[in-house]
Amino acid sequence: MKKKRIAILGATGSIGKSSLDIICRDSENFEVVLLSGHCCREKLNVISKQFPSAVTVLTSEESGKEKLLKSVLETKPDITINGISGAAGLEPSIAAINAGSHLALANKETIVMAGELVIKLAKEKNINIIPVDSEHSAIFHLLKSFTQDNLISEIILTASGGPFRNKTLQELEKVTLQETLAHPTWNMGQKITIDSASMANKGLEIIEACIFFNMPIDKIKVVIHPQSIVHSMIRLCNGVIYAQLSKPDMRHPIHDAIYFPNTTPSSLEPLNFDCLTLEFFKPDTQKFPMLTFAQEAAKKGALYPCAYNAVNEEAVAAFLNQKIKFTDIPKITEQVLQSDWTGDCMNLETVLEADKKAREISKELVKK
Ligand code: NDP
Ligand code: MG
DSSP states (O other), rough: OOEEEEEETTTSSHHHHHHHHEEEEEETTTTEEEEEESHHHHHHHHHHHHHHHHHEEEESSHHHHHHHHHHHHHHHOSEEEEOOSSSSGGHHHHHHTTOEEEEEEEOOOHHHHHHHHHHHHHHHHOOOOESSSHHHHEEEETTTOOOSTTHHHHHHEEEEEOOTTTOOHHTTTOOOHHHOOOSOOOOOOHHHHHHHTTTTHHHHHHHHHHTTOOOOOOGEEEEOOOOEEEEEEEETTSEEEEEEOOOSHHHHHHHHHHTTOOOOOOOOOOOTTTTTTOOBOOOOOTTTTHHHHHHHHHOOOOTTTHHHHHHHHHHHHHHTTTTTOOTTHHHHHHHHTTOOOSTTTHHHHHHHHHHHHHHHHHHHHHOO
């Protein structure tokens, strides 16, 4: 059988590492044709030694971004795993679709910023977008069994609740960067780890689900599930709930995405039910208002989701640089979302302009 040619964007990151692990387990069926990193030159060099025929791109270099977009088009991978963090992942996703490559999409920002545009383009080009974000992967694969119209009454996204689930509002005011970076169940990049603590990650994910599965935001629920074993659920119109369970290991959704549409045996350790406790709680939106702001942004649509993502990225960057407190993240977000973010989300230029404008306003607020 012909090997599947695969591109790994963000190969030096956490998703990149998990992707390389999955691909190395089946090197007879996959050939890595493109690898990208941003700042970690040494790490990218080490990875590229394993795959000497792959094109490598360091996007922080001069014209690095353009080189990446061009390399995606030139290498024409069969599948592109997009594990770039943040808004920088959007244009590479579009390049992959334009190159005729199926997209295993971890970069949720692609959907939050310009989901409708990207999905329309993928349909026109007959490209599959397979979500890698664990919740959306779970729902995507569950939905394959229920294709009849009006069967799904709710999508239920699980959230670990992050490290501050049991903290009071007063305690949240004083949390340190180090505490914020200690996620209880998942080992991920810094940005998404902070988003998990503020629940902005779940905010991004309800928007992602709403756009990706074309469901009204009112039908997307969030439940806190600290063990991160149930990855998400769907409730059917007969009231019955279907869930997907596995260990919290991103290699599962990556495996499922790169073998799609087939379900292929995996050598990952299976979930063991001995001594397994599963808990579920209601999320506290008083403590974690990023959830409510995301719901509002999804309801308003247009460029509001893009602005939500941009302000949050800037606020998180400022928190990482210790310029603001953890609790300033939602304060800044709320303020930025008060601007007018109506506009055409089907136009890439308008989307990128909104992203830029939201960042400028956010930076001003950070300075204050
Ligand atoms: P990491 O920070 O671990 O990795 C990010 C990757 O993107 C690195 O390869 C980094 O390069 C590269 N990168 C950073 N900035 C840019 C840029 N401006 N242009 C191009 N490349 C860039 O993040 P994660 O792997 O944790 O997350 C990646 C994406 O996957 C995010 O969208 C996240 O929300 C999503 N995701 C991640 C999960 C996880 O478990 N990690 C779970 C679900 C979704 P370098 O390191 O060389 O600077
Ligand atoms: Mg997720």
